[in-house]
Amino acid sequence: MNRIEAKVTKIERCGGLTVLSFDLSGERAVMAGLELTLPVEEGSGVVLGVKATRVALAKEFSGNISIANSLKGVVEAVDTGELLCSVKLHVARSRIESILTAESARKMSLQPGDEVTVLIEASDLFIIEANE
Secondary structure (H helix, E strand, O other), X not given: OEEEEEEEEEEEEXXXXXXXXXXXOOEEEEEEEEOOOOXXXXXXXXXXXXXXXXXXXXXXXXXXXXXXXXXXXXXXXXXXXXXXXXXXEEEOOEEEEEEEEHHHHHHHOOOOOOEXXXXXXXXXXXXXXXXX
């Protein structure tokens, strides 16, 4: 499970839906969730989680997309198996992993040191820990 350190910058609520904005050391991220149960407030620190299979990568990406979180990342390691590939990345102050198909990794020619765009849907982020 990926763990991303963040600071809550904005909280919006409507009915049971909560949309939170975060600062990840200069990068902006957004999370959308139903019935948020952890006590968080603007300015508090949190640890966000996202499954490695829900972290998409783009290389030489430009343009607008509907995915809420488009973060700058640097590839640290690439471990390609027969069918899947594990890509370790540095994003803001955190080290995260993306699991993608080996074919996708080969098409992108991913190498350590490559700059990539890390794409995460707002609904795929969740809060693991809320710090006071």
